[in-house]
Amino acid sequence: MTHDPRLRWALYCLLAVLLIALPFAVDAVLGRAWVRIIDVALLFIMLGLGLNIVVGYAGLLDLGYIAFFAVGAYCYALLASPQFDIHWSFLTLLPLGALVAAVFGVLLGAPTLRLRGDYLAIVTLGFGEIIRIFLNNLNRPVNITNGPQGITLIDPLGLGGVALNQTYTVAGITFAPVHSYYFVFLACAAAAIFISLRLEDSRIGRAWIAIREDELAASAMGINTRNLKLLAFAMGATFGGVAGGLFASFQGFISPESFTLLDSIMVLCMVVLGGMGNVGGVVLGALLLTALPEALRYAAPLQKNWLGEVYVDPSDLRMLLFGLALVLMMLFRPAGLWPSTTRRRELAGGEKAHAGR
């Protein structure tokens, strides 16, 4: 990055123009399906950044992160759909979803954060499953979540008479729903990036990183490790809750199927692959891993051409690659594709620091 402020502003403006033009360019060149993929990628950037606070900054391995996404999504879906015939505005529901997710984060964190990291991993994994089992079964005796069928006809984002699931034409430019949602998601993702960057440099962020590097030393320095770890959990959950609400309104339909362990693992992959603790790395990881399954869709015809039969289902191939990526990244490039500077130093010095034990 350059240090000349004028040049930097010019670069930011250029980036903004590019991002605004992006959906229309993609629509024209690759088709509308790819605009949708970009929308999803923006959601995953938000999720990745939320998990990055927990895993990357505070060094707590959370394997049930998708549960917060689910909580946010169901919170929105239940209060803005014909399910109970409640139709609240997203202006209330997104903050509410964030709050409820944060409460869940604290509820999960409070009993477990006293424990060492690997227990936390298993408990969060279990928590993610519990949430999914409940969502799947809370259709009786009182029908709350509609069980495995999920909730349909969820209200789109909208203010006044303008709802984002309609196509509008403003000044000769056609805004399909995917375009409108793109701008909403872009704004939210930009906010998430901004908050993450500011958090990293803040007193809280530095405390998190201190806890990650050495919890004992951090608490000796007067850091209240338990409260700060809880805060990391709640903050990460907040990102997930907002993203969940946006997801529910974007899809118009949600079911427990969308919130499995594999989705948690996928978000974790994004953070690990891109670079734990580095905002740019997480964004890169989210973009790469959202695009990968789409690219793998071409794998089926390729196999057919070369081998005469489809041996590996593309979605299985994706999971195989995820697993392999997690192992290989940890073995050969533990700091990620785009590592943060502290993390790189820590991992490079790891051998020396631990050899004495």
Next chain:
Amino acid sequence: MDIFLQQIINGLVLGSIYALVALGYTMVYGILGLINFAHGDICMIGALTALTVAQALAAMGVPAPLALMLAALAAILVCMMLGATIERAAYRPLRQAPRLAPLITAIGVSILLQYSAALVWGKQYLSMPEIVKPTEIAISGAHLTDLQAFIFLLACAVMAGLLWFIKASRMGRAMRATEQNREVAGLMGVDVDRVIAFTFVLGSAIGAIAGLMVVLYYGIGHYFMGFMLGLKAFTAAVLGGIGNVGGAVLGGLLLGVIESLAAGYIGDLTGGALGSNYRDIFAFLVLIGVLVLRPSGLMGQSTGDRA
């Protein structure tokens, strides 16, 4: 009364399988301080291998006991090789790395095993040929099949053998020494790398037996079956005190009984509002409960760092 007794019997049989899997977790954790997430999936590979071999042999008309023995042998061999390979390729290079790294690797290995299995065996449920036809024995109103009795006794025999092995053999002594202090054990002439590799191989072999028991008991196998099995066995290990071999046995049996009783009675207790489809959450509730109330488990010593 008979329902109660029946649930206890089912629980003990199920619990003995959990205990076998829990042994694999607890031995590795005791020595490396690593939760081997892939252990449940190693059991799954063992289960599916045994299932395939049994299917093939049953089709050839091999008598049941021989088919079962060969299936078990094949499963144990495959799992031992798998355990050794995983330890060598994925965990050994990371032994000095920060905590998070081997944990993430373990998750990666677990996913790799699951989807490799999906590739080999497909994603449908596979059914075990009924080579042993269970006959029922009635005990004061409850039923016990000879298959259940066989599983329970075999599990007890394996566990007793393992406890004896760790206590009495030279390798067992080396394992205990490595667990207490890896560096000092190395200074005393213990080949630490070999002991750790052996621990993985031993745990995987026991896991293979557990996997065979699962397919014998339920009659079906599936590429994703290792996930729940692993989670519950881990809970059992934590319940007994992770790192403690005797604790894993106790925790496994206890968890099996708790789960059976809870799943059996939840419908009555809540007036039918909650059914046995909530069965799988009891293990997690037990896990969270133990971690809050007594993180060192029933038989673990409370060392500040471990909890």
